[in-house]
Structure formats: structure tokens, C-alpha cells
Amino acid sequence: IAVDIPIWQPDNCIQCNRCSYVCPHAVIRPVALTEEELAKAPEGTKTIDMIGMPGMKFAITVSAYDCTGCGSCANVCPGKKGEKALVMGNMEANVASQDIFDFGREIEVKPEVVAKFKPETVKGSQFKQPLLEFSGACAGCGETPYAKLVTQLFGDRMYIANATGCSSIWGNSSPSTPYTVNVKGQGPAWSNSLFEDNAEFGYGMLLAQKAIRKRLKEEVETVAASAEASAEVKAACQEYLDTFNCGASNGDASDKLVAALEGCNCETCKDIVKNKDFLAKKSQWVFGGDGWAYDIGFGGVDHVLASGEDINVMVFDTEVYSNTGGQSSKATKTGATAQFAAGGKETKKKDLAGIAMSYGYVYVAQIAMGADFNQTVKAIAEAEAYPGPSLIIAYAPCINHGIKKGMSKAQTEEALAVECGYWNNFRFNPAAEGAKFTLDSKEPTGDYQAFLDGEVRYNALKRANPEKAEKLFAKNEAEAKERYAYLKKLVTLYGEE
Known part of the structure; x- marks a missing residue:
């Protein structure tokens, strides 16, 4: 093509x-x-x-x-x-x-x-191997590189609940799907929910997994305590139990357990082998855009993050309802033009990360791949490893932004967004020893107004109503400075203990 x-x-x-x-x-x-x-x-x-x-x-x-x-x-x-x-x-x-x-x-x-x-x-x-390939996303899409990376890290044992939106369209244009399997036949289990209840849908997946694994764990404990079990079987059972909540290592232990139990005549062993796909600890993810996470599905996102359960929420933040024509969302920033905000949005962007951090026990990160390749993969790995709820908000340039450089420069646009302070990269890890909050963005040095002028979503207002644009764009920049000052305070608040 x-x-x-x-x-x-x-x-x-x-x-x-x-x-x-x-x-x-x-x-x-x-x-x-x-x-x-x-x-x-x-x-x-x-x-x-x-x-x-x-x-x-x-x-x-x-x-x-x-x-x-x-x-x-x-x-x-x-x-x-x-x-x-x-x-x-x-x-x-x-x-x-x-x-x-x-x-x-x-x-x-x-x-x-x-x-x-x-x-x-x-x-x-x-x-x-990427377990998300050849999707129907736009050329230069800002969303799919994040999702693809998650599948490379955890795809052989991950479940995905996907909110309706762009990510469900490029994620499953039926009857095909870009999610695939590795050489062992392992790949993400994916399902699409409604726009408004995707977080709860993913939470249900997690609870179902926990219930099934709890029953299987009890069966493994029964086998391990059995006088008839061989030393090999007992060792395999113990390794599985020791790594029960340990992600990838539990997957390896699950494979060893199945190998040890195959051929055993006891009914409990047969049931464990029959349900082998459910043995390993799964990596539960909830995918969706900002229209879902900031707006229509926010109540569910908040509820799931507050649960304290080990679940990972990934928000592809395009700052607009991308899939339905570019409507304004609560992630849209001051002065941006979008449907329902044709004259430039008057109010500032919702601080979803700040709301989540206020709980104190939720892992929260903001990432922008093109600005910091290392921080992106580090944040995703930390979030998945954190034994509680996590929220990752990923800046995703979109064709709706009207980037003057073109979508081939989506990664460059991410770098410029962070450089000028339009977007900030940071990580809040409640489990970290020492500093729990890390501000990964440096003090802004780029030309903020030049960045806004480089995208049609802002430039259109400047051409249509220069006076209003000047006022709203100045407000946008002032809000960005306030946000960075707030983040620097968090560095002090959550510094070395």
C-alpha cells in the first residue's frame, strides 16, 4: 500500500x-x-x-x-x-x-x-516478537507504537479490555485482528467493550482470572501434599506456588508444572492440565483513548484504580475524540479547535494523572515515546511490575492534530511537545525505595507558541480569530508553566525519605 x-x-x-x-x-x-x-x-x-x-x-x-x-x-x-x-x-x-x-x-x-x-x-x-502487527491504523499513528511495545513485553500472557474508539478499530476490524501469537501459540486475549464501561469490563476479566487461579492453586497445593506424588511433581508444584504472583517466572513454572503432571492418572492432576492456559499469572490491561478515560468512562477508571487491584490502564491521549471525527474531550487543551469547540476550547485540560496520584497507592506515569525512548519502556515495565493499580497516559500525535510537518514526524512532534513544556514526562511509583516521584522532563526550553502554530488544531483559530487565539494561546502556555511548577513541587514532596 x-x-x-x-x-x-x-x-x-x-x-x-x-x-x-x-x-x-x-x-x-x-x-x-x-x-x-x-x-x-x-x-x-x-x-x-x-x-x-x-x-x-x-x-x-x-x-x-x-x-x-x-x-x-x-x-x-x-x-x-x-x-x-x-x-x-x-x-x-x-x-x-x-x-x-x-x-x-x-x-x-x-x-x-x-x-x-x-x-x-x-x-x-x-x-x-511484536504480537500486534499490520493494524489498520493511520500511517504514522501515535497510538500503536505504545500498544505494540506492551505486547512485546507481556503479550504472551496478557489480557486486554479495549474501549470503543480508535484503538478498538485498529485493534479489531472484524473479521480480522492485528493481535497475533508467538511460535508457542501464545498471544494477547483481546475483547472490546462499550465506551462507557471498559474499565469495569477489564476489572471483571481480572476478577475472573483470580477466581480460576485460586481454585487451581488449591488443587496444586493438594497435589503437593499428596503422599503419592513423586519428588519431581512435588518440586514442580512448589516452584509454581513460590512464584504464584511473579509474572513471567510463574509462566515458566506453569510450563514445568504441566510437563510434570501430564500422564498422571489422578483426577486433580488431569484438571490442572486441562486448565493449563489459566495457570500462569496474567498481565491485565485496559486500553482506551482520552475520550473514554477522561470523559465517558472516567467513573469506571476511577473506580478500578481505587480498587487497589493489580490492573494496568493505558490511555492513548490524542487530546480529542479521534475515531468519531475529532470532538473536544476533557483532555483537549485551552485554545484547541475541535468539534464542539470550533471557536477554541475555553477551559484547560483535566489533570487525570493528578487525580490518580492523589490516592497515593496508584502507579502513575506520563510518557511520550519520541521525547524519551528509555523512559517509555521503563514506565511500562514499572507499571506492570507494580503489585497494584497503574495508570499510564501516553501522548499520541494524531492525524486530527493537523501536524504541519506530517505524520512521518509524529515522534519529532512528541519530542517538541516535551521540549517546550506542552507535555511532561514523569513517574509516580508508590513502591519505589527513596524518591517515589520522578520528573523525567527537563526544564522547558522550546518555543511554546511555535509548537502550537505547527498544528492546524491551534493554527486554525489563529487564522480565523487572531485576537482570541492570542488570548487563549497565552492562557494555554501559562497553564503549562503552572503544571510544571506543580510537578516540581511533587519532586520535593515525594523526594528521598
């Missing part, structure tokens, strides 16, 4: 994997190959020696047929000495890259690569 696609220039590649990290459609992926695997690769496959992995080869592969041609990958590529490792080139002239991509997809992620490059890092996360 793209006229131009990214073409890899291996001599300029530093193997940072940023291109794969920001790709909205999971069409560009790094591959680690052995010499034996490379010998079976399609003709024309380019590789370079893999940094930190002697004897291993590295390649960047591109799906020519699935790429939307947005150029986000080439935009963020640092390259070498001023030369990019990715350049956009004619799709038809480079269609052979599809065979290389298909070949790379069949190569399993190697344990030694995962051990060397930790999954909770920008580079390491991209060696994991």
Missing part, C-alpha cells in the same frame, strides 16, 4: 533498534541470525556483525507489502556521521525485501540474545 518503503543501509547502522521501536505497524524488525541460518536466507539478504554477540549476524528486515510508508523509522534513525541507516525508496523496486522479512519472521528469538539485551530496554524489547 506504500509508494516508498524504508531501505536498510547496513554500513550506517548502529543497531539501536529505534526504527522498529517506533514503527506503528510492526513492519520493520531486527533479526539476530547464526551463520547457519544466514546460509538459508533469501538472495539479497544483507547482514552485519552483531554488536556484543560474537559469531552472530544482525539484519533489519522490512515488510514491503504491509508498510504504510509513513517514514517514522527513517525519521528517528540516528545513523552514522550524518548518514541515515534507513532511506525511503521505491516499493516496487525493493519488493524482494518481503521475502527477507518473511524469512526473518520464522527465526525464533534466541534466549542468549534476550539475556544479553534485556527486554525492558529500547534495544532489547525489539528482539521480542
Whole structure:
């Protein structure tokens, strides 16, 4: 569907994997190959020696047929000495890259690569298979890179409750779905709820999991205490019980438990094996946009966060109802034009993060991938690891914003938003030792008004009513300064104990 696609220039590649990290459609992926695997690769496959992995080869592969041609990958590529490792080139002239991509997809992620490059890092996360791929999102979408990253970190054991909106459209345009499975057949369990009750829907998923796992845990305890159980079975049972609330390690223990119990004749063992898909601790996520989280579904979001349960809420904040034509939401900022705010929104943006932090026991983070690649993956990993409710609010540039640079510069727009203070990155972790609040954004230095002028949602008001625009834009900037000052106070309030 793209006229131009990214073409890899291996001599300029530093193997940072940023291109794969920001790709909205999971069409560009790094591959680690052995010499034996490379010998079976399609003709024309380019590789370079893999940094930190002697004897291993590295390649960047591109799906020519699935790429939307947005150029986000080439935009963020640092390259070498001023030369990019990715350049956009004619799709038809480079269609052979599809065979290389298909070949790379069949190569399993190697344990030694995962051990060397930790999954909770920008580079390491991209060696994991994305379990969200080839979605129907707009070229350059700001939402899907976040969702894709979550599936790379936890997709083999995650449940997703998805609010109606853009994320449910690119997330499941029936009868197809972009959510997929890994080589073991493991992938996210996804379901779409109504707009107004998605948080409660996800909470119901969590309670159902807990009830099933509680029953299975009791059965495992029964087997472990049985005089007839072998030493191997007892050991497997104990490892499962010891890691019951430990995420990925419990998944490994679950596999060992099933292997030990398969073939056993007791009815309890048979029931455990029959329900093996429910053994491992699941990672429960609730996805949705700001129209859902700030507006229609806010009561449910608040209720679920207040529950104290181990559930993760991801808000794709486009500051507008993206999927229904661009209506104003409570996330829309002062002066922005949108449907129902054609003359510029008069009131400021709701502080959803501040409301959640007021509980004191909710993990809260604001992230913007293009502004800080490391902070994004760190916040997502921390939120999932936190044994209580978590809220992540992710800044997501949208086609409704009318970014003058184009959606190929969505990641750049995220960086500019943080640089000028329009958006702030931070993390509040109640479980952290020492400082519980971390302000990851530096003191704003960018031109705030130039940033607003770079998007049609603001610039339209400036052209239609310059006097009103000047007034509202000044108010917008003043509110941003107040917000940053408030965040700096939180640094003092929740500093080292």
C-alpha cells in the first residue's frame, strides 16, 4: 500500500533498534541470525556483525507489502556521521525485501540474545516478537507504537479490555485482528467493550482470572501434599506456588508444572492440565483513548484504580475524540479547535494523572515515546511490575492534530511537545525505595507558541480569530508553566525519605 518503503543501509547502522521501536505497524524488525541460518536466507539478504554477540549476524528486515510508508523509522534513525541507516525508496523496486522479512519472521528469538539485551530496554524489547502487527491504523499513528511495545513485553500472557474508539478499530476490524501469537501459540486475549464501561469490563476479566487461579492453586497445593506424588511433581508444584504472583517466572513454572503432571492418572492432576492456559499469572490491561478515560468512562477508571487491584490502564491521549471525527474531550487543551469547540476550547485540560496520584497507592506515569525512548519502556515495565493499580497516559500525535510537518514526524512532534513544556514526562511509583516521584522532563526550553502554530488544531483559530487565539494561546502556555511548577513541587514532596 506504500509508494516508498524504508531501505536498510547496513554500513550506517548502529543497531539501536529505534526504527522498529517506533514503527506503528510492526513492519520493520531486527533479526539476530547464526551463520547457519544466514546460509538459508533469501538472495539479497544483507547482514552485519552483531554488536556484543560474537559469531552472530544482525539484519533489519522490512515488510514491503504491509508498510504504510509513513517514514517514522527513517525519521528517528540516528545513523552514522550524518548518514541515515534507513532511506525511503521505491516499493516496487525493493519488493524482494518481503521475502527477507518473511524469512526473518520464522527465526525464533534466541534466549542468549534476550539475556544479553534485556527486554525492558529500547534495544532489547525489539528482539521480542511484536504480537500486534499490520493494524489498520493511520500511517504514522501515535497510538500503536505504545500498544505494540506492551505486547512485546507481556503479550504472551496478557489480557486486554479495549474501549470503543480508535484503538478498538485498529485493534479489531472484524473479521480480522492485528493481535497475533508467538511460535508457542501464545498471544494477547483481546475483547472490546462499550465506551462507557471498559474499565469495569477489564476489572471483571481480572476478577475472573483470580477466581480460576485460586481454585487451581488449591488443587496444586493438594497435589503437593499428596503422599503419592513423586519428588519431581512435588518440586514442580512448589516452584509454581513460590512464584504464584511473579509474572513471567510463574509462566515458566506453569510450563514445568504441566510437563510434570501430564500422564498422571489422578483426577486433580488431569484438571490442572486441562486448565493449563489459566495457570500462569496474567498481565491485565485496559486500553482506551482520552475520550473514554477522561470523559465517558472516567467513573469506571476511577473506580478500578481505587480498587487497589493489580490492573494496568493505558490511555492513548490524542487530546480529542479521534475515531468519531475529532470532538473536544476533557483532555483537549485551552485554545484547541475541535468539534464542539470550533471557536477554541475555553477551559484547560483535566489533570487525570493528578487525580490518580492523589490516592497515593496508584502507579502513575506520563510518557511520550519520541521525547524519551528509555523512559517509555521503563514506565511500562514499572507499571506492570507494580503489585497494584497503574495508570499510564501516553501522548499520541494524531492525524486530527493537523501536524504541519506530517505524520512521518509524529515522534519529532512528541519530542517538541516535551521540549517546550506542552507535555511532561514523569513517574509516580508508590513502591519505589527513596524518591517515589520522578520528573523525567527537563526544564522547558522550546518555543511554546511555535509548537502550537505547527498544528492546524491551534493554527486554525489563529487564522480565523487572531485576537482570541492570542488570548487563549497565552492562557494555554501559562497553564503549562503552572503544571510544571506543580510537578516540581511533587519532586520535593515525594523526594528521598
